[in-house]
Amino acid sequence: MRWLGILLASLKFRIQTELAYIGNFWLELVSTFFFVLTYIVFIDILFRRVGEVAAYDKNDFLFMSLVGQLTFYTVSRILAPPMGRLVATVRTGEFDLTLLKPAPTRLLLYSSSWRPLYMLYTSVPNIAIYVWLIEWQGLVMTWSSLAMGAVVWLCGVVIFSTFMFMLAYPVFTQGDATDLVGMWWSTMSMTEFPYDKLPSAIKALSLSVLPGLLMTAGSTQVILNKSDTNHLLLGASIVGAIFALIVYSFFWSRAMLNYSSASS
Amino acid sequence: MDNPIIKLDGAGKGFKLRGNKRILSGLINPDWQYKKAVSNVSFSVNTGESVAFLGPNGAGKTTTTKMMTGLIYPSEGEIDVLGYEPFARDRNFLKNIGLVMGNKAGLNWDLNARQSFELLQKIYQIPLPDFESRVSEMTKLLEVEKVLNTQVRKLSLGERMKLELIGAILHDPKILFLDEPTIGLDIASKKSVRQFLRHLNDKKTIVLTSHDMDDIVEVCKRVVVIVEGTIIYDDSMANLNQSYSHTRYAKLEFADSLPTKKYLMQYGDVVSTDANSISLGADKSKIMNAIGKISKDYPLADITIERVPLELIIQDLFEGKK
Numbered sequence: 001m002r003w004l005g006i007l008l009a010s011l012k013f014r015i016q017t018e019l020a021y022i023g024n025f026w027l028e029l030v031s032t033f034f035f036v037l038t039y040i041v042f043i044d045i046l047f048r049r050v051g052e053v054a055a056y057d058k059n060d061f062l063f064m065s066l067v068g069q070l071t072f073y074t075v076s077r078i079l080a081p082p083m084g085r086l087v088a089t090v091r092t093g094e095f096d097l098t099l100l101k102p103a104p105t106r107l108l109l110y111s112s113s114w115r116p117l118y119m120l121y122t123s124v125p126n127i128a129i130y131v132w133l134i135e136w137q138g139l140v141m142t143w144s145s146l147a148m149g150a151v152v153w154l155c156g157v158v159i160f161s162t163f164m165f166m167l168a169y170p171v172f173t174q175g176d177a178t179d180l181v182g183m184w185w186s187t188m189s190m191t192e193f194p195y196d197k198l199p200s201a202i203k204a205l206s207l208s209v210l211p212g213l214l215m216t217a218g219s220t221q222v223i224l225n226k227s228d229t230n231h232l233l234l235g236a237s238i239v240g241a242i243f244a245l246i247v248y249s250f251f252w253s254r255a256m257l258n259y260s261s262a263s264s
Numbered sequence: 265m266d267n268p269i270i271k272l273d274g275a276g277k278g279f280k281l282r283g284n285k286r287i288l289s290g291l292i293n294p295d296w297q298y299k300k301a302v303s304n305v306s307f308s309v310n311t312g313e314s315v316a317f318l319g320p321n322g323a324g325k326t327t328t329t330k331m332m333t334g335l336i337y338p339s340e341g342e343i344d345v346l347g348y349e350p351f352a353r354d355r356n357f358l359k360n361i362g363l364v365m366g367n368k369a370g371l372n373w374d375l376n377a378r379q380s381f382e383l384l385q386k387i388y389q390i391p392l393p394d395f396e397s398r399v400s401e402m403t404k405l406l407e408v409e410k411v412l413n414t415q416v417r418k419l420s421l422g423e424r425m426k427l428e429l430i431g432a433i434l435h436d437p438k439i440l441f442l443d444e445p446t447i448g449l450d451i452a453s454k455k456s457v458r459q460f461l462r463h464l465n466d467k468k469t470i471v472l473t474s475h476d477m478d479d480i481v482e483v484c485k486r487v488v489v490i491v492e493g494t495i496i497y498d499d500s501m502a503n504l505n506q507s508y509s510h511t512r513y514a515k516l517e518f519a520d521s522l523p524t525k526k527y528l529m530q531y532g533d534v535v536s537t538d539a540n541s542i543s544l545g546a547d548k549s550k551i552m553n554a555i556g557k558i559s560k561d562y563p564l565a566d567i568t569i570e571r572v573p574l575e576l577i578i579q580d581l582f583e584g585k586k
Contacts, residue, residue, distance in 0.1 A: 002389070005386060006386055006387055009382075009383055009386035009387070010383065013372070013375075013379065013380075013382075013383045016375055016379055017372055017374045017375055020374040020375060020415070021374060093368065094368055094369075096330075096335050096363070096365070096368065097368060097370050099334070099335055099353065100333065100334075100335070100358060100361075100363055101358065101387050101388075102355040102356075102358035102359045102387065102388060103355075103387050108387075256337070257337050259335070259336060259337075260279060260336060261330050261335045261336050263326050263367070
């Protein structure tokens with residue numbers, strides 16, 4: 001409960017900070033809104049001509065795009081900002097101020113990087129468009145496939161968090177990782193396609209190097225029952241997430257040992 | 265009776281640096297080199313002491329302070345602060361130390377200080393009545409109660425530093441570490457911060473690092489000097505001054521030409537020179553006689569005699585003259 005109190009206080013603090021300069025997000029909202037509209041028009045034109053792609057019809061594709069949007073906002077608003085902040089503060093030594101607080105460092109790091117209002121204002125309108133366009137009755141989805149897909153997605157979040165931290169890690173050893181952390185953007189550009197129809201070797205490889213793929217295409221495959229290997233993917237995701245947690249924890253300890261606290 | 269609250273026993277810190285800076289070959293053969301920032305530092309601080317930690321730039325003062333606060337891991341020796349190993353960053357340890365860094369901002373620039381304090385109240389779990397009374401008392405003492413609700417970016421540096429100081433001790437720590445707390449402040453703000461620190465020292469242990477000797481003189485009773493990562497002096501401020509109590513500095517302003525350094529050396533040490541004046545250091549029993557003789561050969565326009573300033577005493581220590 002103590003940590004929850006600190007988390008809520010930190011989020012309140014962040015909202016107060018956002019309210020001090022409200023309005024920065026409008027241009028991004030307009031930009032992403034037009035991207036979504038363009039993408040939806042593209043999907044509409046494509047599926048009018050071909051009917052379906054790799055056993056995914058227009059409705060399935062819209063659903064995958066919805067999961068893709070949820071994934072994008074989770075990564076860009078929740079997982080990436082703390083790592084950007086970590087790199088920036090370690091470089092200047094401002095990370096000292098986080099380390100000195102009697103609360104879990106990562107809780108403070110993550111919660112002090114989030115922008116709750118920005119997160120809501122920029123994501124909800126775009127996600128709402130997909131929710132409105134999808135014909136929910138037409139999806140081949142059950143409660144159990146939804147639950148399994150949600151677990152796969154959450155495992156993807158854990159794996160992506162570790163992936164992001166590993167991108168940031170060199171700041172503790174080499175002194176910078178700004179460009180590396182910016183790489184999350186390119187790993188997110190190939191996540192919305194029916195990857196389950198790829199040859200097995202490429203499927204395994206793409207899942208390994210593009211953790212965003214697991215969150216979007218992987219969880220969609222499981223939720224919509226698109227493959228016979230759903231249980232295998234679920235099991236692999238859980239094992240992958242556990243391994244990712246161990247890796248994160250190990251390298252976090254090493255990072256703290258290597259922290260040199262720059263005197264800016 | 266000694267009651268050590270901070271104990272360092274052979275503490276040291278080294279950093280691994282890449283010797284091979286070339287882009288490609290550096291990746292394959294980095295040629296790691298080990299550079300010691302602090303070596304074999306041992307001292308202890310008792311409850312209620314106010315200790316100045318001095319040394320030239322790059323001497324290892326800040327590294328030692330950071331090891332004591334648990335920010336960096338000591339690569340050798342042992343450190344005990346309040347019975348805790350600092351690097352473990354135990355919650356109770358962190359609740360009982362405060363660190364003020366003159367060059368790092370803990371307050372959010374987009375909000376007012378009160379909003380930042382309210383977050384600290386939650387993090388440190390300060391009971392609300394205590395929080396309110398401390399904020400009220402400290403803002404009054406530092407004369408910043410009127411700017412408590414002003415956006416931090418709109419404050420002057422002096423006001424901001426005072427509020428940073430309040431933020432660092434809001435949780436009532438037993439030990440306060442200060443690293444250049446008055447850097448960049450005007451004289452009035454410095455005076456106010458020093459008075460406040462003296463007031464705090466009645467209840468807290470203070471470890472202060474500063475290049476401003478007035479901070480040291482007004483706040484600390486003990487001096488630890490570190491040069492090239494090693495402690496070269498550790499004694500009371502009174503004893504440090506005592507070691508130079510027989511020396512006086514005379515600033516001689518000449519009416520016409522200046523004597524040569526060789527001429528002056530027969531009367532004492534030439535400490536500094538400028539366009540028309542010279543500072544001469546000599547034993548206090550001989551300095552008046554020396555000035556009398558010099559003035560006969562070189563007419564004087566003005567004379568100032570003073571005790572040896574602390575910065576010169578410290579400079580002598582840095583240079584190994586004392």
